[in-house]
Amino acid sequence: MKQREIAVYGKGGIGKSTISANLSAALAAAGVRVLQIGCDPKHDSTRLLTEGREIPTVLDYLRDVPKDRADIDRVLYTGIRGIGCVEAGGPKPGVGCAGRGIISAFEFLERNRVKEKYDILLYDVLGDVVCGGFAVPIRREYADMIFLVTSGEFMSLYAANNILRGIRSYDGGERRRVAGIIFNARDLPEEETRTERFAKGVELPIVARVPRSEAFAAAERQKRPVTETAEYPAERAVFRRLAAEIIAGLPLFEARPLSDEDLERLVLGSETDAKREERSVPAAETAAAAATVPGKTTATAEPRPPAARPALYGCAFTGAATTAVHLTDAAVIAHAPRSCAFFTWQNISSPGRKNLFHRGILMPSALSPRFECTEINRHEAVFGGTDKLRRRVKEAAAAKPGAVIVVSSCVSGIIGDDVLSVESLSTPETPVIVIKADGDIGGDYMEGIDMCLYTLAEKLIDPSVPPRPLSVNVIGETGVAYDLDVNYRTVKGLLERMGIEINCRFLGGARTEEVRRLTAAPLNLLASDGEDNQKLRAWLERRYGCRFLDGCIPVGFRETRRFLEQIGEFFDRKDRVLPVLREEQQRYDDAIRELRSKLAGKRILMTTINTNMDWLLETATAAGMEFVWVGVLNYLRKEMKITDFPERYPVIEEVADWPAVMEKIRRTKPDLVLSNYTSAVPPGDYLLDNMPMTQQAGFHAGIHTLRRWATLAKNEREGDWIRDRRLFETYFS
Numbered sequence: 241m242k243q244r245e246i247a248v249y250g251k252g253g254i255g256k257s258t259i260s261a262n263l264s265a266a267l268a269a270a271g272v273r274v275l276q277i278g279c280d281p282k283h284d285s286t287r288l289l290t291e292g293r294e295i296p297t298v299l300d301y302l303r304d305v306p307k308d309r310a311d312i313d314r315v316l317y318t319g320i321r322g323i324g325c326v327e328a329g330g331p332k333p334g335v336g337c338a339g340r341g342i343i344s345a346f347e348f349l350e351r352n353r354v355k356e357k358y359d360i361l362l363y364d365v366l367g368d369v370v371c372g373g374f375a376v377p378i379r380r381e382y383a384d385m386i387f388l389v390t391s392g393e394f395m396s397l398y399a400a401n402n403i404l405r406g407i408r409s410y411d412g413g414e415r416r417r418v419a420g421i422i423f424n425a426r427d428l429p430e431e432e433t434r435t436e437r438f439a440k441g442v443e444l445p446i447v448a449r450v451p452r453s454e455a456f457a458a459a460e461r462q463k464r465p466v467t468e469t470a471e472y473p474a475e476r477a478v479f480r481r482l483a484a485e486i487i488a489g490l491p492l493f494e495a496r497p498l499s500d501e502d503l504e505r506l507v508l509g510s511e512t513d514a515k516r517e518e519r520s521v522p523a524a525e526t527a528a529a530a531a532t533v534p535g536k537t538t539a540t541a542e543p544r545p546p547a548a549r550p551a552l553y554g555c556a557f558t559g560a561a562t563t564a565v566h567l568t569d570a571a572v573i574a575h576a577p578r579s580c581a582f583f584t585w586q587n588i589s590s591p592g593r594k595n596l597f598h599r600g601i602l603m604p605s606a607l608s609p610r611f612e613c614t615e616i617n618r619h620e621a622v623f624g625g626t627d628k629l630r631r632r633v634k635e636a637a638a639a640k641p642g643a644v645i646v647v648s649s650c651v652s653g654i655i656g657d658d659v660l661s662v663e664s665l666s667t668p669e670t671p672v673i674v675i676k677a678d679g680d681i682g683g684d685y686m687e688g689i690d691m692c693l694y695t696l697a698e699k700l701i702d703p704s705v706p707p708r709p710l711s712v713n714v715i716g717e718t719g720v721a722y723d724l725d726v727n728y729r730t731v732k733g734l735l736e737r738m739g740i741e742i743n744c745r746f747l748g749g750a751r752t753e754e755v756r757r758l759t760a761a762p763l764n765l766l767a768s769d770g771e772d773n774q775k776l777r778a779w780l781e782r783r784y785g786c787r788f789l790d791g792c793i794p795v796g797f798r799e800t801r802r803f804l805e806q807i808g809e810f811f812d813r814k815d816r817v818l819p820v821l822r823e824e825q826q827r828y829d830d831a832i833r834e835l836r837s838k839l840a841g842k843r844i845l846m847t848t849i850n851t852n853m854d855w856l857l858e859t860a861t862a863a864g865m866e867f868v869w870v871g872v873l874n875y876l877r878k879e880m881k882i883t884d885f886p887e888r889y890p891v892i893e894e895v896a897d898w899p900a901v902m903e904k905i906r907r908t909k910p911d912l913v914l915s916n917y918t919s920a921v922p923p924g925d926y927l928l929d930n931m932p933m934t935q936q937a938g939f940h941a942g943i944h945t946l947r948r949w950a951t952l953a954k955n956e957r958e959g960d961w962i963r964d965r966r967l968f969e970t971y972f973s
């Protein structure tokens with residue numbers, strides 16, 4: 241006969257294992273070679289076929305034996321009538337992932353080509369949950385005949401309907417492989433009628449009716465299926481008949497699950513003869529299909545509003561871990577597979593390496609943090625990784641870091657590790673803080689940053705600390721930006737000239753102790769004014785009564801002057817402002833004079849996704865340069881303010897696409913092209929420079945940038961900046 245793979249699904253405790261064993265025995269009695277595979281963590285599917293012996297499960301065996309040395313005969317047992325018996329097994333309740341366990345068991349059986357020796361493979365599967373793992377037997381490459389075992393109880397019918405949904409989502413209505421319902425009576429009032437209503441609703445036959453009978457308990461006491469006893473001919477006949485029909489070829493049907501509403505109405509309600517002409521596909525599919533037809537929408541098919549902010553295409557795990565390492569005295573533990581930690585480490589350390597390359601400075605300590613990984617492997621993915629995590633946390637805590645921070649990944653989230661439980665390992669000196677980021681399940685990169693910041697704030701900030709009246713906090717440095725430390729040092733220097741110190745950087749290279757005393761500073765300064773920082777600001781104001789300076793870390797002469805005036809006002813130190821301003825104005829004017837001699841007359845074309853570009857527009861114009869065109873790439877379709885003085889720069893305009901930029905370059909023939917996307921600009925008769933996403937803070941942001949152009953160009957020596965290949969290529973290599 242043609243090899244068949246039969247899946248018998250049903251709610252836990254409904255009797256599907258007894259039914260599976262009886263069916264296997266009846267098939268074997270008809271001369272078919274049967275392999276029964278129990279896919280229920282309870283691992284008692286084959287007990288009746290092995291005369292009551294408990295056989296080792298695949299997962300228990302693979303737990304101790306490396307897969308390249310595993311021997312299939314240790315888990316494949318021969319039961320009555322030569323029936324092959326395998327139990328997939330599962331982790332202990334509450335840990336790991338039983339679904340993943342089934343996948344591992346199937347892989348093992350495939351590797352050993354077990355299937356080839358049998359005519360029928362019968363999978364006995366728990367149908368309460370149809371997650372990816374439990375759904376393996378109904379994947380296309382496995383079951384080609386599926387039975388649903390159910391009683392007339394609502395939860396049992398509900399599970400049967402869910403299984404149909406699982407099948408439908410694999411088959412999409414294109415394949416017929418559901419053989420029908422096996423009704424396992426419980427002797428409940430009206431249960432047979434209810435099951436018949438359900439069968440009618442899902443358009444499936446009831447292929448067998450197993451009566452409520454003492455025969456099954458009696459056979460169980462004899463440790464064999466009822467079909468193998470002499471006493472119960474009626475019960476035996478049910479399975480022998482079904483086996484014969486399977487061998488002869490049962491008709492197969494499409495999975496047509498009911499909506500929850502229909503299930504309740506048809507099965508529980510009074511509407512016994514409900515008409516379902518309209519329902520040819522599940523409601524959710526109809527809605528989805530309607531949503532793709534222009535002009536046709538339904539209430540459930542409403543498109544979701546666009547996300548409030550652009551996603552950064554990293555996961556919450558990466559965002560949270562990349563942020564957590566800014567707590568410089570903490571040990572950060574990634575509860576993740578090694579690969580997740582590797583890519584995150586690259587993300588953390590690459591800006592530091594760039595700094596090394598470009599500036600010849602050493603990697604700041606914030607960029608070489610204590611970052612470890614529990615290295616969740618195949619084994620923990622199945623059996624759970626909480627114990628391993630606890631061990632790692634204890635080891636890390638033994639070195640007495642300021643805190644141990646655990647960041648969870650997709651994998652720990654999916655297998656349901658109880659990561660929060662390790663917080664109980666906290667001591668007064670070393671708190672253990674869990675960021676339950678759960679990788680991509682938890683959200684995107686930005687959401688991971690938020691999770692980390694808010695969790696650390698909640699766990700560490702101590703509002704009872706005494707005030708430090710002449711100090712400020714810097715808030716929201718977050719991502720490891722190119723200029724993070726440079727900008728911090730600039731702001732710190734400016735504040736020191738005013739006699740003000742930095743109390744805490746939340747979070748950009750702070751010690752645990754500094755975060756604890758965050759509320760000690762009377763004033764806070766936002767590092768940048770992005771949406772997420774504004775949200776953080778509002779939260780800190782609400783939660784801890786923090787006060788914030790208007791604006792954020794200043795860029796350029798005008799903004800920095802205003803910043804110092806505000807600081808002078810707030811701390812009642814106005815007398816210190818004027819001398820600083822005089823000194824810096826003098827330096828600025830000297831620099832402009834020097835740069836004019838090198839850059840005056842050069843024509844700039846700029847494309848930007850940045851806002852607030854006055855620091856550059858003003859300095860370059862003061863040095864005698866000309867902006868021939870400024871194209872604002874407004875990908876987010878939000879208001880983008882480039883300058884406070886639009887009348888001075890009529891060449892600023894929004895640009896929709898990159899070809900328009902190319903056309904402008906061709907037409908205006910600039911000496912210098914500035915862009916956030918230099919790699920998209922082809923080489924030409926112009927100098928090409930990168931527009932950093934993060935600007936350099938302070939009075940001399942523009943001067944710093946112009947100096948680079950002058951250095952790159954060296955036009956005072958060679959008079960031709962296009963030929964200055966050596967410096968140019970070094971810079972971009």
Ligand code: SF4
Nearest residue numbers: 555580649650679680
């Ligand atoms: S999305 Fe998940 S698997 Fe990928 S890096 Fe993040 S945590 Fe790891």
